[in-house]
Amino acid sequence: MSWLRFFRRSRKDAELQEEIGSYLEEEAAENMARGMSADEARRQARIKLGNPQRVRETLWQQNTVSFVESAWRDLKYSARTLMRTPGFTATAILVMALGIGAAVALFTVVRSVLLKPLPFPAPNQLVALYAKADTGKGGSVAAADFYDWQSESRSFEQMAVWRWTGYNMAGDRDELPEFLQAVTCSWNLFSTLGVQPVLGRPFTSADDIDAANSSVILSWSFFKRRFNGVPSIIGKTIRLNGQPYAVVGVLPESFTYPDPKIQLWVPYHKGVSSPILHSHYSHTSHVIARLRPGVSLSQGTQEVSAIQHEIFARFNGGGPVSPAVVSLPLVDDVVGDSKAPLYILMVAVLCLLLIACLNLSNLLVARAVARRKEMAMRSALGGSRMRLIAQQITESVLICLSGGALGIVVAYAAVRWLTMYWLDLPRADAVHIDATVLAFAVGITFLAGIMSGVLPALLFTGAKVVAAMQDRARTLGASGAKASLRKGLLVVELALTVVLLVGAGLLFKSLLLLSSVDLGCTTRNVLTMRYFLRGESYAKPEQIVSFQTQILERVRHLPGVAAVGLTSVVPGDGFYGDTTFSILEHPSESPEKRDSALFRTADPGYFQAMQIPLVAGRFFTSSERLSNSNFIIINQKLAREYFPNEDPLGKHLTVSWISPTPKNFEIVGVVGDTRYRLNEPALSMMWFPILSGIPGTTTDTALVVRTATDPVALGIPIQKTIAGIDPDLPVSNILTMQQIIGKSTANSGFEASLLGAFATLSLLLAAVGLFGVLSYLVAQRTQEIGVRMALGAQRGRVLGQVLADGLKPAFAGLALGLVGSVAAVRLVRSMLYETRPLDPAVFLLVSAVLVVVAGAACMVPAWRASRLDPMQALRTE
Amino acid sequence: MAGRDQSDGEMLKGTLDMMILRTLVPGDAHGHTIAKIIERTSEDVLEVEQGSLYPALHRLEDRGWVSSYWGASENNRKAKYYRLTAAGRKQLVRETNRWRQMIRAIGLVMGEKAAADGGAQ
Structure with a gap:
């Protein structure tokens, strides 16, 4: 009411003036009726009324909300003064716009990334559990450790495990083959997070056993992209690595854990090979868990850590088992660095x-x-x-x-x-x-x-x-x-x-x-691309080696190619994996000490193609293939660290590479150090012959091609060459070395x-x-x-x-x-x-x-x- | 500039509102008539200052106790007429009751006081 009054003040004032006018006239008319002259009558009327201005002012004040009034006046006045100095005003506004804009933008990011909880119910109960590594930090968890934690711990409502993986998907009707980033997870991962598929059903415990038929859950984006979002895909079968997988569900669009790039979800028992599933040594997976209400993170961690310590004691010295567990809230795990x-x-x-x-x-x-x-x-x-x-x-x-x-x-x-x-x-x-x-x-x-x-x-x-x-x-x-x-x-x-x-x-x-770091290899005019040999067509070493040699042969003869090689992962492209080893000629070192080095594969031409220098010995030869492949090449760091005063050539490293039981590999060469990541120092590294053709172990391939001129132009010819040998094999990550470093x-x-x-x-x-x-x-x-x-x-x-x-x-x-x-x-x-x-x-x-x-x-x-x-x-x- | 109202401030303001409402009981009237009625019926004891009359009228209108319209006066001039609303009627009853209590109370007090300090001053 009073607010309306405030804004109607001017109209009221005009009315009042009119009212006062009519009063004066009435009074004057009355005075004249009493016999006064016209002038005198009006004069007396005015005297009687007093100061009309005062009446107006009183009413005006009465209708005024004084705080608003003064603020409004200040605003008008300020706007006028600012308008008079447009240069100053524009500068000041621009400066503030930049300051406020930047602050708001960053706040938006910080809030969404760091302050907003994860898009799951009761996100504070969700934790990530890691095996404690030698460095004291958290490392990946071995599958068998997880199953022990899951069955023995009482602090958690649910505990789930997952690991990164990938599948080749071949098109059924002339569609392009593609490589899909995927996660393989225990069946209860979605219920641990509190997420339901929007279509179909989640995995059940019956899906996550060796004997089950293979099933798969699709991400929303993959479902939209590859299957046009048609719900009838549920229950149908798709071919991954040549094998049939039944589509049982589609996840909601909002679900992007652990990475929006993930396209597929496969049960853990279907995505992880049986030796790894039962191994306490093979640290490959991530564990998440939901705490029971009322249980604190440290209580939960202590319990799991005690379980892990028992495992450690049981396997004492037999292999790499973590002594303890570290944990952090899942949101911190996601936000990370x-x-x-x-x-x-x-x-x-x-x-x-x-x-x-x-x-x-x-x-x-x-x-x-x-x-x-x-x-x-x-x-x-x-x-x-x-x-x-x-x-x-x-x-x-x-x-x-x-x-x-x-x-x-x-x-x-x-x-x-x-x-x-x-x-x-x-x-x-x-x-x-x-x-x-x-x-x-x-x-x-x-x-x-x-x-x-x-x-x-x-x-x-x-x-x-x-x-x-x-x-x-x-x-x-x-x-x-x-x-x-x-x-x-x-x-x-x-x-x-x-x-x-x-x-x-x-x-x-x-x-x-x-950016001036030396990776240890050439980065100019090198094109790399990845493919993964999976499925029936690559079940035997002979098939794999035959494919790889055909690729090498055909690509080498493409115009513009200076050198070509095969490896599992190129320098600067990540950690990939490490494994423990011992030295045959250095027996009975303390069993507590576990030596490990990054492992890679290489063909005879790889080091020359990447211009990684040979320090001693020789590269692999083309006869070192299939069963004749118990040879290994190490880098200088490994040589210096483990063979400080002797010649490593001719010595043997004992590694479980081909099979879970360790075998001896003869060191035939020492090459220069390369970094696995630009901002990390070089680590000890060892290379196995890729032409051993072991299914699963040597099938993750990075093809590297050094060219005389611009390497990008060779991308399509090389892809066509690969398609000419296997049209169903998807090729991914076609990047130059410069681009890999750039990343x-x-x-x-x-x-x-x-x-x-x-x-x-x-x-x-x-x-x-x-x-x-x-x-x-x-x-x-x-x-x-x-x-x-x-x-x-x-x-x-x-x-x-x-x-x-x-x-x-x-x-x-x-x-x-x-x-x-x-x-x-x-x-x-x-x-x-x-x-x-x-x-x-x-x-x-x-x-x-x-x-x-x-x-x-x-x-x-x-x-x-x-x-x-x-x-x-x-x-x- | 603000409230230089009559010296006996609030009480008089309250009674003025009440009297205005009372004058409107027989029928609609404009400002001049209202002032005249109050003056005449009080046998010219009360003189209504225009400085208070119009703000009071607007205040009453604002509270919904009177409504107003423009009409022709007795002398055929344009004048703003005020009419008592139903809410105004209720308000008048309330204020009259309150005023009666007040008068009685003051009367009681004054009756004793007048007797007590009659000779002192």
């Missing part, structure tokens, strides 16, 4: 926003100085201090609101861009701007507005009315104090900038080191670039702030400088003085920033590759950049000051 970079970027973005606020505050102080007299006048006319402060803050809030509105648009675009280009961002599909994010945006907008407005408001609404009214250009006392305040703001701004610059500098240096530096590069962009933006803002303050100071001191010059001061001296005036806060900010950085770099340590957090080069470079930029920002006003014409200067008021 992106936590640190995300928090760092969030902090950086808040710094940026703070700098933007400080800058706005600084600009507002400058404006407030110019409006001292106006403020003093209003205060003299009875404007209360609260009202004046409110007016000031309204102005900054108005700027921030416009900035915030624009910022949300910026954030929207930024979020889309981030989720598209941030390759390793987990749960990227869940990143959206929603109501909470918008509330956050509105919140920080008002906060920013009040923060940047309150300082100038408090300062310039003080009671020193008379002083302000008398303030003129010649009297510098009061405004001098304001200038030092502005310098103080600048110091903080610059200090924050330095911290951001140091952080970005460290990340860039680390990135630089990372591992892409994220570091992305994070470094983001932080770099924030730092650059802050530097720009700080420079603008410095420039603004100094220009203002020079303008204030025009007369003083004029007097000095008239008295004979040299232009050089004036220049130096103004420059020093501006550089003082710059150096103070630098010093403060360097101190702050020393504390802040702890945060980025985890993201650095072979870069010390206190890298002197980075600190020096940042200091130099800051001094140069600050100098440039100060130079213009200083130069202007030194060029002043004394006569002109003295006349300015």
